[in-house]
Each structure stands twice: as structure tokens, then as C-alpha cells.
Amino acid sequence: MSDDAEPTVPNPATAEPTAPLPVTPASADPLANAPRPAAGGPAAPGSPLSASAPPAPGVGAMPLQAPGSDAAYRQTVGGRSTTQRSFGRPEPQQGGFRPLYQGQAWPTEQPPYRPAYLPPPPADWHQQQARSYTSEPPKVNRVVTIAALVALVIGVLAGAGAATAVVALDGNNAPIAQQPDPPIGTGADPRIKTGSVSAVAATLLPSVVQLKVQGADNSNATGSGFVIDNLGHILTNNHVVESAAKGGSIQVVTNDNKTATARLVGRSPAYDLAVVQVAGLTAPSVQFGRSEAAIVGQDVVAIGSPLGLAGTVTSGIISAKNRPVTTGDDTGQASSYISALQTDAAINPGNSGGPLVDMNARVIGINSAIATVAGAGEGQSGSIGLGFAIPIDQARRTAQQIIATGQASYPVIGASVDMTFEGGGRVSAVTPRSPAAKAGLRVGDVITAINNQTVDSAEVLIVAIRTHQPGEAVRLAYERAGRSRTVTLTLGQQIG
Known part of the structure; x- marks a missing residue:
């Protein structure tokens, strides 16, 4: 049997009668001199088939492959696997179907895998393979996109035209004026921040x-x-x-x-x-x-x-x-x-x-x-x-x-204090019929607080009194002969 094609088993019910095959000279048909089987018996191995004797069952049929086998995807010529992708000119393929006996039907089943011609890959084949794993962005109408970009550029140029220096037409590349900073205030001068x-x-x-x-x-x-x-x-x-x-x-x-x-x-x-x-x-x-x-x-x-x-x-x-x-x-x-x-x-x-x-x-x-x-000279x-x-x-x-x-007037208590004494305001003199005299203050009394504000010197006492107004009532705490006393008096006034 030739290796160029694999015959299929004909269906006797549907086979159509054909004319007898012409006799071929022995020199042209290598099978002519092979022994022939008896009528109705099986063909001898390696013997040719005649039109009057159909082939035995299974002869010339393509054997089934075991499940999971990849033999159907492999070429039998040259020992090269068809799972390897090839490009360029097509490889030589097996010849077309040739009947082995007169009246053999055309095979109805094709091989599980038929190598086909593949064109050479494009230059960016690897990029295309990478893009196949990413979602393709939605297509945008190019006309609409170009129109939007043109409108945007025109708008930007129109808005910045008042503050942008135009390059001179004589070829001098003058610097472009810097855009002014945004206002930082809301007053008459926007440079001033509120x-x-x-x-x-x-x-x-x-x-x-x-x-x-x-x-x-x-x-x-x-x-x-x-x-x-x-x-x-x-x-x-x-x-x-x-x-x-x-x-x-x-x-x-x-x-x-x-x-x-x-x-x-x-x-x-x-x-x-x-x-x-x-x-x-x-x-x-x-x-x-x-x-x-x-x-x-x-x-x-x-x-x-x-x-x-x-x-x-x-x-x-x-x-x-x-x-x-x-x-x-x-x-x-x-x-x-x-x-x-x-x-x-x-x-x-x-x-x-x-x-x-x-x-x-x-x-x-x-x-x-x-x-x-202290000690700083004049100037x-x-x-x-x-x-x-x-x-x-x-x-x-x-x-x-x-x-x-x-x-203007300022408040007084009608008493003088020793400016050199520390630890309070020690009374050095009392004016007759003054608020201090009416409150019973005497020379030697030491005022220690006014309205619960501690007094530790004569200056502090005077300053504390002058934070009030004439006619206000204040409460004084003082010491006399080691005993603490309090008194309330109404401030007088003096011009000055």
C-alpha cells in the first residue's frame, strides 16, 4: 500500500457501481505481480485489491488513538510536531485522495488536524500579544476628538492672550510674560491678605x-x-x-x-x-x-x-x-x-x-x-x-x-506711701478728711491687697488704684501691729 493516502472503508449499501479499472502494464503498477487471493476470501498481506473483491474490514482504515494522546496533532512526515508554530512558505502536504479500488467513495471525515498556511507575523506581534490580555479602550470618534482638542487650544489661547507676550515676527525670541499670581485678598489691593x-x-x-x-x-x-x-x-x-x-x-x-x-x-x-x-x-x-x-x-x-x-x-x-x-x-x-x-x-x-x-x-x-x-549710655x-x-x-x-x-482726673485714697518699702504699701501720711482718713487708716499701716489683688510694693498699689475710676468702692487688706485687717472705702479724685 502506498504511504501517500489512507483509504477509508466503503459502505456497501451506498456504494455506486463503477466501470472496471483499466489493466495496467506490469512495469507501471508495482502491485501487478503480487499474488491474488481467492474469490471471496481475504486479501493476502501486501496483495493488491481488485474491483471485484472489496477490501477486508479494517484494511486501510486510520487506527483510533488512545484518549489523551496528541498523535492526531503531530505530523508523520519529517518527525516535526505541528504544535510548533511556523511562518513563511507552507510545508509540503500529503497528496490528494486516490482510490485503491474501483468504486471507492471519497472519504467523508477529515483528519483531526490539517496544517494550514500561516502568514508571517506583523512587526509588533509581541505588543499585540500583550494587548490581547488587556481590555481594549472604547473607540472614540476621531473627528469629535480632534474638534474638541482644537476648541480647547483656542479657548486657552484666547484666555491667556491678554497676559502673554507675542514673539516678534522678525525672529527675535522675546521672553513670554509671566502670569500674575492669583489675588490673595479681597480689599482694594489684592496683594494684601485679609x-x-x-x-x-x-x-x-x-x-x-x-x-x-x-x-x-x-x-x-x-x-x-x-x-x-x-x-x-x-x-x-x-x-x-x-x-x-x-x-x-x-x-x-x-x-x-x-x-x-x-x-x-x-x-x-x-x-x-x-x-x-x-x-x-x-x-x-x-x-x-x-x-x-x-x-x-x-x-x-x-x-x-x-x-x-x-x-x-x-x-x-x-x-x-x-x-x-x-x-x-x-x-x-x-x-x-x-x-x-x-x-x-x-x-x-x-x-x-x-x-x-x-x-x-x-x-x-x-x-x-x-x-x-541697666548701664546703657545715652544713644x-x-x-x-x-x-x-x-x-x-x-x-x-x-x-x-x-x-x-x-x-482729666484720676482716683486717690488720700494717703501717701513709702516708695522704698518692700512687701506692701506702707502708709507714710494720711490727708485729713480723705477717704483713707475716713476708713481709719493710720501711718505705718501696710496695705497688702486691693480687691483681692496682691500688693507687694508702693508702685503696684498706685497702679492698682489708678485702674479704677473716682467714686468706685474698693476693699483694702492691711496689717497693723502684726494683725490683718480689711476696710472698704470710696475713691476720691484729683486733677492731673
Whole structure:
């Protein structure tokens, strides 16, 4: 039997009669000389089949393969497995079907696997294999996509056209202008952030003025002040204008560098406050806050003219409250006792009379004094982070009295105290018919508290008394001959 094709078993019921095969010469048919079987018997092995004798059952049939075998997928020619993928020209295939006997039907079953021609792989075959394991993105209409991109580019160019420099047509590559930063504030100047030091300065600077004082004795002084109403009244320190109290001049320089002459309305050496007035002043007035509501650690801003430098802004915090401070450099100058706000905002000579404000641009104090290092010579004093401001709650009451009457009053108990005694306020003298005399205080009594506030020195006692108003009742604790006593008295008043 030839190896070119495998015959199938014909179906006798359906086989059609065919014409007898022509006799082939022996030289042409290698099977012609083989022995023939007897009629009706089985064919001898290797003997040819004739048209009158059909093949025995199973002869020429393709044997069945065991389950799980891969023989059906392997080629029998050349020993090469067809499971190996090949590309290029097709391999030689087996010849077509040739009947082994006359009338043999065409096979109805095809081999389980027939190698087929495969085209050469594309250049990006590996990328295609990788993409086959990923989901394919949805297809987008290219026309719609291109139109959307064009519209986006046109919109961006149109929006940025006003702020972008165009490259010159003559070939000079000029730099493109930088886009402005977004606004950070909501005020007139968008560069100013609300609640910042810049915002406070922008609000307060137009209301702060510089004072240049010429005394009758040719003494000079400079300081600061701020407008408190629409009548041109300016609040400042007494020690700034004191030299002009008995003659001289006071010049006011506004933030827009306009100069005007001011008149002295009144002053209070006891609180180190004074009020001057400029007719027709156009500077805006400040907004008052509450010094009592100030807390230690809150941010504050100081504005003034330190060393003659007008419009100077510094910032810091409230370092302490109710700090007893005494001002007055020599015996010829009246001493002032204030319960001050302490701040580390830089305050220098010339800041006196300027406002100390919170971050809402509300005045809570008047910058009045600084602490200096012991032994510092003249010209060496300056800010060491210890500045003091008069609380605005007290300053407003005093300013109202000065504007109304030209003078101010302060509370007293009608007794003098020893300024050198430590451990309380020791009474050194009692004024007849004074509140102290009516309460039964005597010389030698040591006052240790006022309204439950401890008193450990004469300065602390005076400052504590001046935080009240004339006519208020206060409770004093004192010691006499080693025994503790208490008494309630009504404060008197004194002009000054």
C-alpha cells in the first residue's frame, strides 16, 4: 500500500457501481505481480485489491488513538510536531485522495488536524500579544476628538492672550510674560491678605501721624499720635508734647506727607496722655478695641515714627498684661503709673503715642515706654523686646475728659506711701478728711491687697488704684501691729 493516502472503508449499501479499472502494464503498477487471493476470501498481506473483491474490514482504515494522546496533532512526515508554530512558505502536504479500488467513495471525515498556511507575523506581534490580555479602550470618534482638542487650544489661547507676550515676527525670541499670581485678598489691593500685618498697616497708616514738638526753651521732641474722631483730635503721650505746654509749637505730619500746626487741647501727666487738635484734618479716625479682652500671646502690630522714621510698622505679641510701669526720668518730670500691656513688638524712641493694634486693625493700647539694659549710655537705648502700652480702655476715658474739659482726673485714697518699702504699701501720711482718713487708716499701716489683688510694693498699689475710676468702692487688706485687717472705702479724685 502506498504511504501517500489512507483509504477509508466503503459502505456497501451506498456504494455506486463503477466501470472496471483499466489493466495496467506490469512495469507501471508495482502491485501487478503480487499474488491474488481467492474469490471471496481475504486479501493476502501486501496483495493488491481488485474491483471485484472489496477490501477486508479494517484494511486501510486510520487506527483510533488512545484518549489523551496528541498523535492526531503531530505530523508523520519529517518527525516535526505541528504544535510548533511556523511562518513563511507552507510545508509540503500529503497528496490528494486516490482510490485503491474501483468504486471507492471519497472519504467523508477529515483528519483531526490539517496544517494550514500561516502568514508571517506583523512587526509588533509581541505588543499585540500583550494587548490581547488587556481590555481594549472604547473607540472614540476621531473627528469629535480632534474638534474638541482644537476648541480647547483656542479657548486657552484666547484666555491667556491678554497676559502673554507675542514673539516678534522678525525672529527675535522675546521672553513670554509671566502670569500674575492669583489675588490673595479681597480689599482694594489684592496683594494684601485679609488679617495679615499688611492689611493692618494698610488700614491704620492713614490714621497715624508724626508729631514734631518745639519747646519754649528750644527743646525738641518727636513722637507719634493717631486720629480718634472726625474733628481732628489726635491722641498721644504727655511726655511727647509736654515741652510745648508753656509755649512752643506742635507740627503734625500725616501719612501722605502733609504738614499742619496743632493746638494742645489738654494733658494728663498721671496717665501720660495728651490730646492735640488739627483743624480741617482729613485723615480717617481709628477703630477702638478693648484692652481688657486682650490675651497673652495674641498677635499685635505697632505703628509710629521711631527715631523720626515716619510710618514704621513692627509686629509681635502681647507678652503680659497688668504690668506695673512707672514713667518719668527725673525729679522735674511728673511720674506716671500705668497698668501696661507688655509687648515684644519693636518700640523705640519716637514710637511714643503711636497705636498698638490687634489683627482686626483695632487699637488696644498706646505705645509709651520701653525697658532698657541697666548701664546703657545715652544713644545706646533701644528696643530689647520689652515694650509697654497704656491700655486703651483707660486712655479712652481720659481722652474724653480732656476733650470735654481740657483736663482729666484720676482716683486717690488720700494717703501717701513709702516708695522704698518692700512687701506692701506702707502708709507714710494720711490727708485729713480723705477717704483713707475716713476708713481709719493710720501711718505705718501696710496695705497688702486691693480687691483681692496682691500688693507687694508702693508702685503696684498706685497702679492698682489708678485702674479704677473716682467714686468706685474698693476693699483694702492691711496689717497693723502684726494683725490683718480689711476696710472698704470710696475713691476720691484729683486733677492731673
